[in-house]
Amino acid sequence: MQGFFQRYLLLYRPLISRLNELLSESELSYSLWQVIFFVKNNGPSTLVEISVHFNVEKPTITRTVQRLEEKQIIKVIQGKDRREKIITLSESGEDLYQTCRQKITKLEYEVMRGIPRDELNAVFEILPKIRENIINLEGDRHE
Structure with a gap:
């Protein structure tokens, strides 16, 4: 089906822009939100689990996690060996998740209206x- 990916990309870019705009009110970006969303929905997770899920290099996730840790949105817990880090949401991260989830759900309903x-x-x-x-x-x- 020629043109499918072009249509998808025409949807993807404006959606990410809209999400970044919406999330900026909470000093987040979509890339930060993805990690918050993953940890919220999958429970405590390792950097490797997160990087595999999003199909990105581990250093990229490490930088994202460091930014979230600086903002006190997540907590990093030492894993079984000293190289393994387990990521979980902090209390303020849980609150932030709920706030952003409500805004994103509203946006989802708006953009899917009439379908x-x-x-x-x-x-x-x-x-x-x-x-x-x-x-x-x-x-x-x-x-």
Whole structure:
């Protein structure tokens, strides 16, 4: 289906801009929010788990986590060995999550207004499958 990715990118960029604008009220960016969201929904997590989930290099996640720690949004707990760090939300991080989640949910409803539920459900189911196919293609490249 030619043009699918072009349509996706035309959606993605303005959405990220809007999210960054919305999150800036809380002195966050979308990249910081992603880590907060992941830890909130997956529980205490290691840097490796977070970097694998987002398919980014560990140093990128390390810098993001350091910024969140400086803002006292997350706590870093020593793992089983001294190299492993476990990330969890602080109390203020939990509060910030709730505040931002409400704003993002409102935005989600606004941008999806007028789209039938069955169409939204289809996209919700299809996008993770496309992501999995892309990751599988990357795996094939490294074999």
